[in-house]
Amino acid sequence: MLKDFKPVLGILLRFIIIYLVLLFAYQFYLNSFKEFGLDPYSRMIAKQVMFVQNTLGFPSALYDDVSKQQIWFHVKTVFVTRMVEGCNAISILILFVAFIFAFYKGTKTFVFAAVSLLLLYIMNVLRIVGLNIVYSDYKQYGKMAHDYAFPAIIYGSVVILWLVWIKFFALKNENS
Numbered sequence: 001m002l003k004d005f006k007p008v009l010g011i012l013l014r015f016i017i018i019y020l021v022l023l024f025a026y027q028f029y030l031n032s033f034k035e036f037g038l039d040p041y042s043r044m045i046a047k048q049v050m051f052v053q054n055t056l057g058f059p060s061a062l063y064d065d066v067s068k069q070q071i072w073f074h075v076k077t078v079f080v081t082r083m084v085e086g087c088n089a090i091s092i093l094i095l096f097v098a099f100i101f102a103f104y105k106g107t108k109t110f111v112f113a114a115v116s117l118l119l120l121y122i123m124n125v126l127r128i129v130g131l132n133i134v135y136s137d138y139k140q141y142g143k144m145a146h147d148y149a150f151p152a153i154i155y156g157s158v159v160i161l162w163l164v165w166i167k168f169f170a171l172k173n174e175n176s
Contacts (some may be wrong), residue, residue: 015102022094032083037066042088046071049083049128073132080135082127089124089154093117096158103170112169116161119171123157 002009033039038046046062053060053075061080063072071083100113127150135144 002117012019014104015098017077018101019094019098022098026090026094029135034069037064038071038083039085039088041090042083042085043071045088045125045128046073048125049073049132052125052129053132056129058136075132075136078123078136078149083128087128089120092154092158093120096120096161099162100128100165102174103166105170112165116165120154120157120159123154127154 030039049075050062052062053073058075061074063074065072065082069085072079073081073083096116097113100116101109103109131142131150132145135142138145
C-alpha cells in the first residue's frame with residue numbers, strides 16, 4: 001500500500017526539505033542585518049516603490065527607522081505607510097519556490113521559477129505602490145485594501161502561477 005503513495009510522499013518530502021532550507025537561510029540572512037534596521041532586500045524594494053510613485057506623480061520620500069526595523073513612506077505631504085520585513089514577500093516567494101521545485105522537471109523548473117519570481121517581484125512592488133496610493137488619497141479604504149484586496153492579488157498570482165506550473169509543465173507528460 002505504501003508503494004502507491006511513494007510519488008506523493010516524494011513530492012511532499014521534497015517540498016518540506018526545500019521549504020525548511022530556504023526558510024532557515026532567510027532567517028539567517030535576516031539575523032545578520034538585525035542591528036542595521038531593515039534588511040537590504042527590503043530597502044531595495046522600498047526604493048523601487050518610491051521610484052514608481054515619483055514616476056506616477058506621487059512625490060515620495062523614505063524615512064529610515066533603524067531601531068524599529070522599518071522604513072516610512074512619505075507620500076505627497078504625509079507619512080502613509082511603513083515598510084517592514086514582511087512586506088518584501090520573501091515568505092511567499094519561499095513557499096512558491098518550494099512548491100515548484102517539489103514537482104521538479106529539469107531545466108524548465110529553473111526557467112519557470114525565475115520568470116515567475118520576477119513576475120511576483122513586480123506584483124509585490126506594484127502592490128506596495130497601490131497601498132501607498134490608497135492610503136494617500138483614499139485613506140478610508142486603507143484597511144480593506146491592506147487586509148483583503150492587495151493580499152488577494154499577491155496570493156492569487158501565486159495560485160495562478162502554481163496552477164500554470166502543474167497543468168502545463170509538471171503534469172504535462174502524465175496527461176498526454
